Amino acid sequence: MADNKNIIYGLYNDEEDLLRAVKEANVDHLEIMDVYTPFPVHGLDPLLGLSESRLHIAGFVYGLIGFLTAFGGMTWIFTKDWPIIFGGKPHWAVPAFIPITFELTVLFASIGMVLTFYIINGLGPGVVNPTIDLRITDDKFCIAFDKAEVDSSKVESFLRKSGASEIHSKTI
Amino acid sequence: MSSHVSPIREPLIQGNKSYHDITVDLVSPTERPPSPAWIVGIIISITLFAFGLFCIGWTVWNGIGTWNLNRTIGWGWDITNFVWWIGIGHAGTLISAILLLFRQKWRTGVNRAAEAMTIFAVMCAALFPGIHVGRAWVVFYFFPYPNTRGPLWPNFNSPLLWDLFAISTYFTVSLLFWYAGLVPDFATVRDRAKGIRRKIYNILSFGWTGSAKHWQRWESLCLILAGIATPLVLSVHTIVSFDFATSVIPGWHTTIFPPYFVAGAIFSGFAMVLTLMIITRKLFNLQDYITIAHVESMNKVILVTGTIVGVAYLTELFIAWYSGYVYEQFAFFNRAAGPYWWSYFGMMFCNVISPQIFWKKKYRRSIAVTFFVSIVINIGMWFERFVIIATTLARDYLPSSWSYYSPTWVEMGIFAGTIGLFFTLYLLFARVAPVVAIAEVKSILKSSGNQYVGPDAHKHSHSKSAHESTPVINHDTAVTNDLSVASGIATGTAASATKSDAKVGSTTAIDDLTKIEGIGPKISEILQNGGINTFAQLAGTNPADIKNMLDAAGSRFQTHDPGTWPEQAALARDGKWDELNDLQDRLDGGKYV
DSSP, rough: OOOEEEEEEEEESHHHHHHHHHHHHTTTOOOOEEESSOOTTTOOOHTTTOOOOOOOHHHHHHHHHHHHHHHHHHHHIIIIOOOOOTOOOOSSSSHHHHHHHHHHHHHOOOOOHHHOOOOOOOTTTOOOOSSSGGGGGGGOOEEEEETTTHHHHHHHHHHHHHHHHHHEEEEE | OOOOOOTTOSSBOOOOOHHHHHHHHHHHHHOOOOOOOHHHHHOOOHHHHHHHHHHHHHHHHHGGGGOOOOOOOOSSSHHHHHHHHHHHHHHHIIIIIIHTTTEEEHHHHHHHHHHHHHHHHHHHHHHHHHTTOOOOGGGGGGGGOOOSSOOOOTTTTOOOHHHHHHHHHHHHHHHHHHHHHHHHHHHHHHOOOOHHHHHHHHHTTTOOOBBHHHHHHHHHHHHHHHHHHHHHHHHHHHHHHHHHHOOTTTTTTTTTHHHHHHHEEEEEHHHHHHHHHHHHHHHHOTTTTTTTTHHHHHHHHHHHHHHHHHHHHHHHHHHHHOOOHHHHHHHHHHHHHHHTTHHHHHIIIIIIGGGGGSSSSSHHTTTHHHHHHHHHHHHHHHHHHIIIIIHHHOOOOOOOGGOOOOHHHHHHHHHHHHHHHHHHHHHHHHHSSSSHHHHHHHHTTTHHHHTTOOOOOOOOSSHHHHTTTTTOOOOOSSSSOOOHHHHHHHHHHHHHHHHHOOOOOSSSSOOGGGGGGGHHHHHHHHHHHHHOSHHEEEEEEEHHHHHHHHHHHOOGGOOOOOOGGGHHHHHHHHHHHHHHHHHHEEETTTEOO
């Protein structure tokens, strides 16, 4: 990370408190840097204005590539590169190509999507992301604000008002 | 957040867990030194595996002639074991993918371990095709890669090659799916770890932070992987069955094979999941997360798939007779009454008859019965593959080449070795990774925890709110704020107090009757209306009288059984809380089980 960020964050004990607090932050026009939770909290995405993930579109494209690779590859091999007659079947034996085409579609879609997932999230073996609070992966729900973006005193009073159980400042 | 859940839905998380309890319970097995049982287990497993490696070396060194295969019996224990392991490897992805799509919440308790089991079982399975070709060192010829032999390509029209693609795809996708689920949980382990452990788990967790956008993409990824893994699971065993069904050998050449193999695979997979889960929950003390409700759900799947398999067996027999084709008729007559009759009857008994015991709820919910039956099914499904392969090949078209196949010590040793490999990997996995998916269990807590649903709902919730007001210590690094956090706590507690059902207990004349297992806030109110305010009063009341009070209060209370309430209340009256706890541990919903 190039620049250190000064952040202020509040920890909540329950996802319902968190959702209520995020709603209040929206009402107060406080710009939330990010929300961290121990598990996916449903109903959070629209409140944070997160648009739907486009991962499934990527998955479809990867699947299509797999489909074309498998079907095109077998077609080329058995009609152009090395045509052999197996069991009296035509060279271009489409039904017999279905299983491998299906498997490679699934394989390409899965590998492509998983790699995309890790890359766009900036996750991977050896990646060290700053830890905001060790208990976020345990039982705390965190709303973090970047001090450069918001007025710290307003955030403090907001966090207190919205029922945060703890309020901390930190440089990450 | 929690959607509406029927009050009669059985809780999937017992023990009144908080989020933190879940973390501690599920991570701690990886933090403790290994138990003696684990050490004994891994020593036995590694020994078996080492012997299996020796037998594989023996096979490769001396050639495939060390197995009792011959001109007609081309497949023996090798492919039997291959199909058996692949079948076992079906439950994991079925649980994590199909049950995810069907939104079956009970999957969260068992999916992690079942997926691990899948991956290890597929590894064991993949070993057999690799070595049964004889020249194991050129096994890479299977793969279509540009080579200097032409290039010469494999035969893409052959089911055996489809199998290669199906199994390698299945293995890869299962591994990716499994690991995607593990990443957030490794982060949980990382954030509790210190020193070198922290470094290792940081690498394993890929730097996971728990950001909202990451979770959103994570859920999207898991859902789509589930969506495409579902047809994949079905395709894998379908293609395995094509290995047989596309041949022209009587007894193999049947159109029923794909669905029959898939049902059999799910059946044997669930049996192995149950075997492992019953050991795991005991070994790592996970009875609160892998509950009787989970066992019962899986037993229902076993009952259904076992019966499907039974129907398939009978259909095969009927079609053999109805086809009027003498070779087919002989093949099936030979299976049931030929030299391998014992394996046919073993298969019928273990796979069709034994699971029928699960029609009875008492046995579905019995750990001992389930464990025993699951092992019987594992054996039965091995017999099934042996019946299909050995009986068919030992009696082919030409009576002069008939023989009786039995394995050599090398073949048996390799099979034992795969069992060793499987358990070695599983035991190692259970030491380094949380065997139950932490984040997923937390996400169903509000809809499946026993303090939220089921007979004991809301019984303990007020004691939890006490923890929520722990003082705030602003101990973090860097710039620390000196704001008066006290007011923050005050509002925080107020907010949580509205959430948790505040209950009677403030005035001294009234005891908190919800301490009695089986009594919730509603019943406590009914009892108070009926003049029972203290433990002493409850202890002195006849269960039949309580029953009358409940019946009078409405039909929804009629299912409650107050039989043990006075007994429990007597202990509470005398302040014998430890004894009460012991008693409640033995009770299920306030009843003796």
